[in-house]
Amino acid sequence: MSLPDRQTDIGPPHYSKFLPPVIAKNYGKWLYHEVLSAGTMVHVSESGEKVYTVRAATPRLLSTDRIREFCAIAEKHCGGHLRFTSRNNVEFMVDAESKVAPLVKELNDKKYMVGGIGPRISNVVHTQGWVHCHSAATDASGLVKAIMDDVHEYFTDKELPNKVRIAVACCVNMCGAVHCSDIALVGVHKTPPRIDDNNVKNFCEVPSTISSCPTSAISPDPAKKSVKIKLEKCMYCGNCYSVCPAMPIADAKNDGIAIVVGGKVSNLRSDPTFSKLVVPWIPNNPPRWPEVTDAVQKILKAYVAGAKKHERVGEWIDRIGWEGFFRETGFEFKYQHIDDFTFARETFRMAATFKWS
Amino acid sequence: MSKKHDTPLLDELEKGPFPSFVTEMKMAAKHSDMSNDLLGHTELCYKERVTHWKHGGIVGVRGYGGGVIGRYSDIPDKFPGVAHFHTVRVNCPSGFYYTSAALKEMCDLWDQYGSGMTNVHGSTGDLVFLGTKTEHLEPFFAEISSRGWDLGGSGSALRTPSCCLGKSRCEWANIDTMAITNDITQHYQDEMHRPAFPYKFKFKIAGCPVDCIASIARADMSIIGTWKGPIRINQDEVQNYAKKMNIQAEIIDMCPTGCMAFDGKSMKIDNANCNRCMHCIAKMTKALRPGTEQGATLLLGSKAPIVTGALMSWVIVPFIKMEPPYEEFYDLIDKIWEWWDEHGKNRERIGELIERLSFPRFLKDVGLDPHPAMVKEPRRDPFFFWDESDIEK
Ligand code: HEM
Ligand code: HEM
Ligand code: HEM
Ligand code: HEM
Ligand code: SF4
Ligand code: SF4
Numbered sequence: 001m002s003l004p005d006r007q008t009d010i011g012p013p014h015y016s017k018f019l020p021p022v023i024a025k026n027y028g029k030w031l032y033h034e035v036l037s038a039g040t041m042v043h044v045s046e047s048g049e050k051v052y053t054v055r056a057a058t059p060r061l062l063s064t065d066r067i068r069e070f071c072a073i074a075e076k077h078c079g080g081h082l083r084f085t086s087r088n089n090v091e092f093m094v095d096a097e098s099k100v101a102p103l104v105k106e107l108n109d110k111k112y113m114v115g116g117i118g119p120r121i122s123n124v125v126h127t128q129g130w131v132h133c134h135s136a137a138t139d140a141s142g143l144v145k146a147i148m149d150d151v152h153e154y155f156t157d158k159e160l161p162n163k164v165r166i167a168v169a170c171c172v173n174m175c176g177a178v179h180c181s182d183i184a185l186v187g188v189h190k191t192p193p194r195i196d197d198n199n200v201k202n203f204c205e206v207p208s209t210i211s212s213c214p215t216s217a218i219s220p221d222p223a224k225k226s227v228k229i230k231l232e233k234c235m236y237c238g239n240c241y242s243v244c245p246a247m248p249i250a251d252a253k254n255d256g257i258a259i260v261v262g263g264k265v266s267n268l269r270s271d272p273t274f275s276k277l278v279v280p281w282i283p284n285n286p287p288r289w290p291e292v293t294d295a296v297q298k299i300l301k302a303y304v305a306g307a308k309k310h311e312r313v314g315e316w317i318d319r320i321g322w323e324g325f326f327r328e329t330g331f332e333f334k335y336q337h338i339d340d341f342t343f344a345r346e347t348f349r350m351a352a353t354f355k356w357s
Numbered sequence: 358m359s360k361k362h363d364t365p366l367l368d369e370l371e372k373g374p375f376p377s378f379v380t381e382m383k384m385a386a387k388h389s390d391m392s393n394d395l396l397g398h399t400e401l402c403y404k405e406r407v408t409h410w411k412h413g414g415i416v417g418v419r420g421y422g423g424g425v426i427g428r429y430s431d432i433p434d435k436f437p438g439v440a441h442f443h444t445v446r447v448n449c450p451s452g453f454y455y456t457s458a459a460l461k462e463m464c465d466l467w468d469q470y471g472s473g474m475t476n477v478h479g480s481t482g483d484l485v486f487l488g489t490k491t492e493h494l495e496p497f498f499a500e501i502s503s504r505g506w507d508l509g510g511s512g513s514a515l516r517t518p519s520c521c522l523g524k525s526r527c528e529w530a531n532i533d534t535m536a537i538t539n540d541i542t543q544h545y546q547d548e549m550h551r552p553a554f555p556y557k558f559k560f561k562i563a564g565c566p567v568d569c570i571a572s573i574a575r576a577d578m579s580i581i582g583t584w585k586g587p588i589r590i591n592q593d594e595v596q597n598y599a600k601k602m603n604i605q606a607e608i609i610d611m612c613p614t615g616c617m618a619f620d621g622k623s624m625k626i627d628n629a630n631c632n633r634c635m636h637c638i639a640k641m642t643k644a645l646r647p648g649t650e651q652g653a654t655l656l657l658g659s660k661a662p663i664v665t666g667a668l669m670s671w672v673i674v675p676f677i678k679m680e681p682p683y684e685e686f687y688d689l690i691d692k693i694w695e696w697w698d699e700h701g702k703n704r705e706r707i708g709e710l711i712e713r714l715s716f717p718r719f720l721k722d723v724g725l726d727p728h729p730a731m732v733k734e735p736r737r738d739p740f741f742f743w744d745e746s747d748i749e750k
């Protein structure tokens with residue numbers, strides 16, 4: 001079988017080829033939208049035309065057969081058009097209200113979770129984990145599944161004071177966008193890479209191993225024809241393991257999960273903010289990580305009880321103070337919570353005003 | 358294919374209402390040996406609580422320096438199906454819209470050349486085809502490129518730009534995010550496919566300050582739609598909202614700048630003091646709309662915590678019209694990249710370089726005038742420098 005001629009530097013297909021007709025016709029003419037239910041919304045155009053959107057969760061890791069099933073649903077209800085959201089949901093759009101119910105019914109019948117719109121928990125932004133990455137200190141897909149099973153009512157039904165954005169990154173490289181989420185889980189290693197001197201000698205190129213380290217923690221060990229690590233400089237990023245397989249960093253007993261909260265990226269009301277550390281380490285307990293899902297529930301419960309309508313997690317904490325947050329959730333405050341990194345001085349309390357916890 | 362491995366731990370993750378990634382792997386395993394071994398491999402990672410992947414050499418397609426992530430198992434003898442399990446990043450169309458015909462065609466090719474597993478989408482926005490062998494890379498690329506698809510970015514290159522769906526379905530979009538994203542992607546094909554930067558560079562484009570694509574936190578250049586002039590108010594609709602919400606508590610009192618007033622009849626906004634946070638517009642979608650003089654704010658510099666701490670992008674151009682052919686924009690990008698290329702160390706992001714050499718110096722070198730919108734507050738110390746030209750001789 002001969003292959004077709006390859007082309008290069010053509011870029012992606014132009015999006016106009018894929019737009020549903022009602023979207024193409026009303027492009028740039030939308031007037032307003034209304035959230036109709038947890039999983040449906042309507043956008044109304046200046047022309048009076050409407051587009052109804054139905055949103056459902058996906059696990060992001062999809063088989064081709066699942067994509068074909070989405071395609072079949074799109075063909076049956078939406079003229080063969082569909083889209084995905086930046087938070088891994090799939091969206092089906094129809095141009096008349098009468099077409100919504102049959103579409104929702106089919107999705108429900110096929111056991112899809114319809115929801116994620118409005119002041120709720122949407123799908124989880126996450127990375128590769130044990131399914132595909134060598135740096136991973138935890139799995140991402142399994143954590144997402146365990147958490148979303150636990151909070152599914154906030155996706156499909158129940159409202160919160162405002163949206164709660166959850167994210168998972170499986171190591172400190174954070175190939176996602178975790179650091180600015182209402183609740184984020186980050187895989188952390190507690191121990192530096194272990195050097196197998198013999199294998200370094202045989203399998204690794206010393207100069208490139210040294211230059212792979214972002215903190216310059218690695219230096220040559222000429223006697224052993226190997227390398228050594230300055231422990232106080234290592235930030236457990238696993239970069240050296242990428243170039244030198246004789247320096248594994250994974251450590252079953254000491255790898256685990258940190259939880260950071262209170263971040264957001266939108267400019268609504270308050271500035272975008274980074275998430276801050278609330279739990280420095282929870283051991284990996286696959287397949288369902290019950291200690292992690294418990295901690296997430298604790299945060300949600302305190303937020304629901306304490307936040308005013310429209311306050312995001314971070315805005316609520318801003319109002320009650322971080323000392324108030326530790327009081328409300330009961331999390332233990334440890335040395336690790338106090339910053340000793342780049343921005344440390346800005347975080348010290350240079351005032352006598354604080355609340356008793 | 359018949360079942361090859363028992364997966365008692367992963368089976369636990371097929372229970373519960375949220376769609377299961379394990380079910381997806383099992384579906385792919387029905388017709389792929391690779392995915393069959395992926396199941397066993399992942400089960401072992403769960404059992405031992407460590408990853409079994411390793412790096413191991415750069416792979417790719419001819420003429421390209423990126424777009425493929427090499428991935429190998431560290432126990433290939435036990436799981437030959439994932440001995441090589443490389444990722445192919447395919448550049449998404451702007452806005453993530455698809456037709457079933459296009460997706461099915463890609464699925465057929467992936468079943469032929471890969472594992473049948475995908476990420477829709479990867480965190481950068483690419484369509485990620487997860488798991489193939491080195492020898493299948495070239496044929497897969499020939500098949501998809503001949504059908505109008507191309508690879509996304511990886512390595513020290515421009516990464517696949519991505520955007521919110523903007524004007525296609527959102528009334529708040531102040532710029533045509535999808536058109537801009539497509540234009541940038543086409544304009545910089547070489548920068549994307551042949552890594553020549555000190556490190557990665559990302560564009561993310563949001564239509565308004567709600568920033569549904571999280572551009573401010575994860576793009577070296579964040580392009581965020583905004584407006585000048587008054588918020589458009591439909592007073593009749595304000596009256597309708599007054600019947601169903603507490604406008605004073607939910608809108609007026611939550612406006613961060615205290616620039617709104619409502620006397621029970623009409624709403625007033627002191628637009629000079631509005632900072633365009635979007636709260637009122639987002640909560641009263643029928644009554645309020647962004648102003649009509651629309652464009653974008655350009656922000657630069659965000660990056661993850663590695664190495665010296667995370668940054669969010671900060672303002673470098675308060676307002677720019679983003680209309681084709683985007684000359685002023687591309688001129689600025691070229692200047693920024695030139696400056697980064699000249700001064701940046703290997704693996705130094707643009708935000709880190711500006712921190713190292715100073716923001717004022719960056720502004721001078723790329724020809725941008727200082728503006729109060731660029732900072733939260735002026736400096737606190739008296740340790741500043743002057744140019745020769747500022748000194749009386
Ligand atoms: C109160 C705050 C927010 C409001 C009112 C809001 C509003 C909206 C609306 C109306 C949409 C639908 C746009 C459309 O599809 O027509 C949307 C989509 C979305 N928003 Fe937000 N948003 C908020 C905060 C956020 C934040 C903080 C994030 C991310 C961290 C976010 C991420 C998204 C994503 C990923 C989508 C889907 C975009 C897509 O379809 O690709 N939103 N948001
Ligand atoms: C559980 C914790 C976290 C997770 C899961 C996470 C995840 C992510 C993800 C998925 C991205 C998007 C990457 C992309 O698509 O381009 C990202 C970007 C980013 N995150 Fe986080 N993050 C976490 C914590 C943090 C923290 C604590 C900070 C800062 C203090 C931070 C700062 C950033 C920044 C600045 C970016 C933009 C990064 C870049 O493009 O280099 N993140 N994060
Ligand atoms: C030095 C630090 C980093 C290393 C060694 C690293 C390594 C990797 C590797 C090996 C993968 C491939 C995962 C796989 O499919 O097997 C990956 C994916 C990715 N990385 Fe990184 N990364 C680093 C930093 C970052 C940062 C700072 C960001 C952005 C904030 C980022 C964004 C991404 C994204 C978006 C993906 C695609 C992941 C997905 O969709 O799940 N990476 N990275
Ligand atoms: C033009 C600039 C400034 C002038 C003329 C100025 C002048 C003064 C004067 C006259 C005092 C009272 C000293 C005394 O009699 O005890 C004082 C005290 C003080 N200034 Fe400033 N100041 C200036 C800038 C600053 C700045 C920029 C800071 C800090 C960021 C600062 C921090 C303080 C502090 C902390 C004190 C109290 C010192 C003490 O009592 O230990 N000043 N300053
Ligand atoms: S966050 Fe870490 S473990 Fe996860 S995909 Fe990125 S580099 Fe790999
Ligand atoms: S884990 Fe990261 S910081 Fe530590 S030695 Fe390796 S490359 Fe350096």
Ligand code: SF4
Pocket residue numbers: 521522523527528529530531563564565566567568569570
């Ligand atoms: S960023 Fe603004 S314009 Fe874009 S989808 Fe979100 S709300 Fe709409």
Ligand code: SF4
Pocket residue numbers: 269611612613614615616617626630631632633634635636637638
């Ligand atoms: S956009 Fe924000 S700052 Fe401006 S009037 Fe509305 S709530 Fe106030």
